Amino acid sequence: MKRKLEISELIFKIISYTLLTVFALACLYPFVYAVSAAISGRQPVEYNTIILFPKEIQFQAFARMFSDNTFWNAYSNTLFITLYGTLWAMLTSILGAYALSKKRLLFRKTFNFFLVFTMWFAAGIVPQYLNYLATQRVFNSVGITDDKWLVVIAMGMAAMNIILLRNAFEGVPSEVEEAAIVDGATEMQVLTKVHIPMSQSTIATVALFFAISRWNGYFWARQMISNPNEQPLQVFIRLQLEQFTDAEQMAGWNFPYASDSVIYALIVCSIVPILVIYPFIQKYFAKGTNVGGVKE
Amino acid sequence: MKVRATDFLEYDKAKGVYRVSPEQAVRDDVEKHYWRHVGLTIMKDWRLYLMLVPMLLVFFLWRYLPMYELLSCFKVADVVKPVSQQFFSGFSYFKRLLFAGDQLSVDFWRALRNTFILSFYGLCFGFPIPIILALFFNEIRSNIARSFYQVLTYLPKFMSTVVMTSLVTMLVKQGSLVSGMGIVSQALQAVGFISSDVANAGLLNNPAFFRSIYQISGIWEGAGYDSIVFFAAIIAISPTSYEAAQIDGADKWAQMRYVVLPSILSTIVIMLINRIGSLLNIGYEKVLLLYNTNTYVTADVVSTFAYRNGMAGSAGNGLSAAAEMMNNVIGMILVIGANTIARKATDTSLY
Numbered sequence: 148m149k150r151k152l153e154i155s156e157l158i159f160k161i162i163s164y165t166l167l168t169v170f171a172l173a174c175l176y177p178f179v180y181a182v183s184a185a186i187s188g189r190q191p192v193e194y195n196t197i198i199l200f201p202k203e204i205q206f207q208a209f210a211r212m213f214s215d216n217t218f219w220n221a222y223s224n225t226l227f228i229t230l231y232g233t234l235w236a237m238l239t240s241i242l243g244a245y246a247l248s249k250k251r252l253l254f255r256k257t258f259n260f261f262l263v264f265t266m267w268f269a270a271g272i273v274p275q276y277l278n279y280l281a282t283q284r285v286f287n288s289v290g291i292t293d294d295k296w297l298v299v300i301a302m303g304m305a306a307m308n309i310i311l312l313r314n315a316f317e318g319v320p321s322e323v324e325e326a327a328i329v330d331g332a333t334e335m336q337v338l339t340k341v342h343i344p345m346s347q348s349t350i351a352t353v354a355l356f357f358a359i360s361r362w363n364g365y366f367w368a369r370q371m372i373s374n375p376n377e378q379p380l381q382v383f384i385r386l387q388l389e390q391f392t393d394a395e396q397m398a399g400w401n402f403p404y405a406s407d408s409v410i411y412a413l414i415v416c417s418i419v420p421i422l423v424i425y426p427f428i429q430k431y432f433a434k435g436t437n438v439g440g441v442k443e
Numbered sequence: 444m445k446v447r448a449t450d451f452l453e454y455d456k457a458k459g460v461y462r463v464s465p466e467q468a469v470r471d472d473v474e475k476h477y478w479r480h481v482g483l484t485i486m487k488d489w490r491l492y493l494m495l496v497p498m499l500l501v502f503f504l505w506r507y508l509p510m511y512e513l514l515s516c517f518k519v520a521d522v523v524k525p526v527s528q529q530f531f532s533g534f535s536y537f538k539r540l541l542f543a544g545d546q547l548s549v550d551f552w553r554a555l556r557n558t559f560i561l562s563f564y565g566l567c568f569g570f571p572i573p574i575i576l577a578l579f580f581n582e583i584r585s586n587i588a589r590s591f592y593q594v595l596t597y598l599p600k601f602m603s604t605v606v607m608t609s610l611v612t613m614l615v616k617q618g619s620l621v622s623g624m625g626i627v628s629q630a631l632q633a634v635g636f637i638s639s640d641v642a643n644a645g646l647l648n649n650p651a652f653f654r655s656i657y658q659i660s661g662i663w664e665g666a667g668y669d670s671i672v673f674f675a676a677i678i679a680i681s682p683t684s685y686e687a688a689q690i691d692g693a694d695k696w697a698q699m700r701y702v703v704l705p706s707i708l709s710t711i712v713i714m715l716i717n718r719i720g721s722l723l724n725i726g727y728e729k730v731l732l733l734y735n736t737n738t739y740v741t742a743d744v745v746s747t748f749a750y751r752n753g754m755a756g757s758a759g760n761g762l763s764a765a766a767e768m769m770n771n772v773i774g775m776i777l778v779i780g781a782n783t784i785a786r787k788a789t790d791t792s793l794y
Contacts, residue, residue, distance in 0.1 A: 155695035163582035170576070171595040174667060177610050178598070180626060184613075195623035243498025246491050253484055258495065265502060267778050269724060270509035271767030272746055273753040273760055278509040301505045309498065334490040363603030366728045370754070381605040385732070388609050410613060414606050421601045429594060 178418070185209065185411035192405035208408035212416060220376060221383035222416075224295060225362060228379055232299045232361040237354055239304070244312035245338050248319075262306040279371055294372040298379075302367050303360055308353045315349035316342050348431040355428045362421065384413050516765035536765035547752070550739075551766055554748035557741060558723055558770065561730075564658050570718055572666045574711065577673035578703065596667025608732035611660050615652075617645025647733060650741040657733065657742075669714075676710040677703060712785045719781040723774035745770040 179199060184192055188203025196202065212218055246252055247259060269275075282301050283294065291297075319342050327341050343350065365381040372378050378386075388410055451467035454460075463471070473480045485492050516536050540551045576596070583589040599607070618624035628642040637646075646652040684702050693701060727746035734742035743751075745766055753763025 159695045160582050163579035167576070167579050167583070167592050167596075170667070171592050173663065174596050174599050177614065180614075181610060193623060195626060195629055197626075239497040239501055242494040246494040249491060251488070252491065252495075253481060258499070261499070261502065265506045268510070268771055268775055269506075270513050271749060271764065271771060272727060273749050273763045273767060274509040274512035274515070276754050277512045277515075277760060278505065282505070301501075304501050304505070306502075334494075338494075359601055363605070365603060365605045366731070381603050384609060385605050388612065407613060410609065414609055417606055418602060425598075425601060426594075429597070 181411045181414050185408050185415050187404075187408065189403055189405045189408075192407050205403050207402070208404040208412040209416075211404075211409060212412050217375075217383065218413075218416075221378055221380045224377055225380040228295055228298055228364070228368075229358055229361040232303055233354060233358045235299055236303055236305075236308075236357045236361075237350075240309045240312055240353065240357075241338070241343070241350070244309050245316055245342060247309070247313045248316035248342075262309055266306050276370060279367065283371060293377060294374065295377050297371055298364065298368055303357065303364065305356070305360070308356055311349055311353055312346070315346035319345045351428060351431045355424075355431075359421065380417055384410075384417060387413060513764050513768055515761045516768050518761060536762050537769065539762065540766055540769075547762075550743070550752075551745075551748060553740070554743045554745045554766070555770070558744040560741075561654065561657060561744060562723055564654060565661065566718065568658055569661055569665070570715065572662055573669035574673050574707075576666055576670040577677055578699070580670065580674050581677045581703075593667070596670070598667075599664045600668035602664070604726070604728045604732060607660065607664055608729060611656060611733065612647060615646040615656065617648065618643045648735065648737045650738045653734065653738045653742045657729070661729075672714060673707060673710060676707040680706045708789060712789050716778065716781045716785055719777050723770050723777070 176199075180197070183197050183199065183201040185208055186204050186206060187197050187201040188205050191197050191202040247255065247262075249255075252258070270278075279297070279301060283297055286292075286297055323345070324337055324341055327337050332340060363381060364379065365385065368379050369382045369385070372382070451464055451470075452461045453464040455462050517533065518531060540548055542548065580589055580593065583592065602610075612625075614625040614627040616625040616628070618628075623629070624642055624645070628637070628646055631637050632639055632642040641649060646656060680703065684706070685698060688698050688702050723745070727744065727750065730742055730744055730747050731750065734747065749763035749766045752766075753760050
């Protein structure tokens with residue numbers, strides 16, 4: 148009997164390792180390929196001889212990207228949106244989640260439902276668009292003509308993140324909070340001195356979620372930001388991809404790199420910042436995303 | 444609970460009569476002057492309620508006000524007037540979309556069908572794979588090896604839709620005079636899965652491949668990351684459960700069936716309802732970035748239909764809002780239905 152146990156377990160282990168390895172490699176491969184294609188010479192890229200490693204290495208595709216002012220402009224716009232957008236979203240979410248985590252809050256269930264309902268029912272893109280247009284008019288009339296602020300303030304709020312924060316705040320033992328109140332802490336001090344330090348991993352995770360959705364935001368930025376100087380990186384990448392097929396290929400006959408390499412270089416540039424931050428934050432994920440209590 | 448007279452009455456010894464207790468008097472007062480008590484409570488605790496204000500405001504202005512704009516699907520289109528002043532037109536837009544039988548109506552039915560098919564495939568293939576991955580992760584005993592696999596499989600989740608679709612576009616792109624076709628097309632052609640004509644024309648230009656590309660890229664992007672929740676549920680299972688099962692002679696498959704699966708069932712149900720909740724909110728961004736005129740047949744979903752005809756086209760806001768309204772209402776019904784079934788069948792439900 149013992150023997151049979153070992154066999155079924157062994158089979159399962161072998162299957163697990165094999166399939167996981169295949170899947171992990173499949174996840175990694177496109178990134179490696181993109182880097183290789185970005186730094187390979189014209190001939191290998193155009194004739195598709197690159198499988199994994201770069202051939203005839205050149206860095207002119209990157210150099211071209213870096214010498215382009217529009218690229219840096221788009222990059223700084225994305226940084227602006229990510230920084231301010233995350234700060235704004237975290238500020239509103241933390242304050243709101245703290246209030247929602249308190250049992251003594253009146254109409255707590257109603258407020259919770261108010262949030263959760265937006266997860267199930269969204270108005271759809273056309274009504275949302277009309278709404279943003281109206282917001283844009285209001286913003287313009289009070290003198291905010293930079294549409295980046297519209298993206299920062301009006302977009303990117305997520306009920307799920309607030310619920311994650313609320314659950315974390317609910318997990319703070321009430322004895323600690325009472326001790327702080329006995330020592331004369333105000334509401335704000337309870338939040339900043341007790342709740343925030345005690346739920347760091349969730350806060351880090353949620354901040355990362357917000358930052359990534361800001362960094363990656365495309366559709367509404369493209370719809371709402373008309374001034375090309377204010378466009379974020381994602382819009383810039385997409386516009387490059389849409390344009391390069393006709394214009395670039397004709398113009399680029401005597402470049403040392405293939406036109407595809409420019410796109411790959413752009414893709415690599417936009418992923419690198421996330422890859423740099425990722426290892427530092429990754430350890431918080433399993434702790435921070437406790438999706439059990441979406442109830443109420 | 445049994446109600447006793449002493450809960451709300453107290454005996455007045457001096458007068459020798461029963462009278463309403465002070466606690467009950469407060470309770471009566473709260474009942475009578477409910478809103479005054481609400482006001483007083485909020486005033487006393489105003490800091491806490493002030494904290495809620497920014498969040499509620501953001502959600503009200505940019506999540507709930509658009510729902511008000513949805514009303515335009517019942518109104519006569521008028522570019523100049525706001526929704527509140529437009530004339531009521533009943534269900535004319537809905538009738539137009541569903542029964543007119545012209546090109547727009549045919550397109551709408553196609554979009555509705557595609558929405559269902561894409562989400563159904565997503566449910567069939569996209570949902571179980573993270574669970575299976577979590578089971579596999581659980582098999583790896585070494586922490587270092589497991590983190591290594593996890594880091595790699597979470598990675599694609601953090602790419603933007605634009606970058607992801609750009610990569611997909613490049614990997615399956617068509618061949619032309621100046622550049623060859625994408626590496627994946629090439630590989631598929633090499634193993635004889637597709638003919639060279641098909642590969643050369645570009646897989647994204649071929650409606651037969653859109654759904655597969657959409658699903659596979661979706662799994663590639665999200666499966667690893669989605670497995671976190673299930674993995675957390677699996678490592679929470681007590682080792683004694685496995686031991687008990689082993690003593691009873693359960694092999695690996697039996698352990699899966701009788702120990703692991705029942706333990707993570709509630710997580711699966713909650714995630715399933717969650718998934719059904721966003722079932723019809725197909726990622727329009729991804730579809731918009733991947734589709735083109737050649738692939739509308741299989742790729743056009745309701746949101747993109749509404750976008751093309753409403754925001755970027757000439758059909759008017761009312762008509763496209765009506766299209767999205769139908770989509771959203773069906774989505775709501777699905778969530779509530781799934782939730783009810785789950786509550787009846789497994790005692791687990793989301794709300």
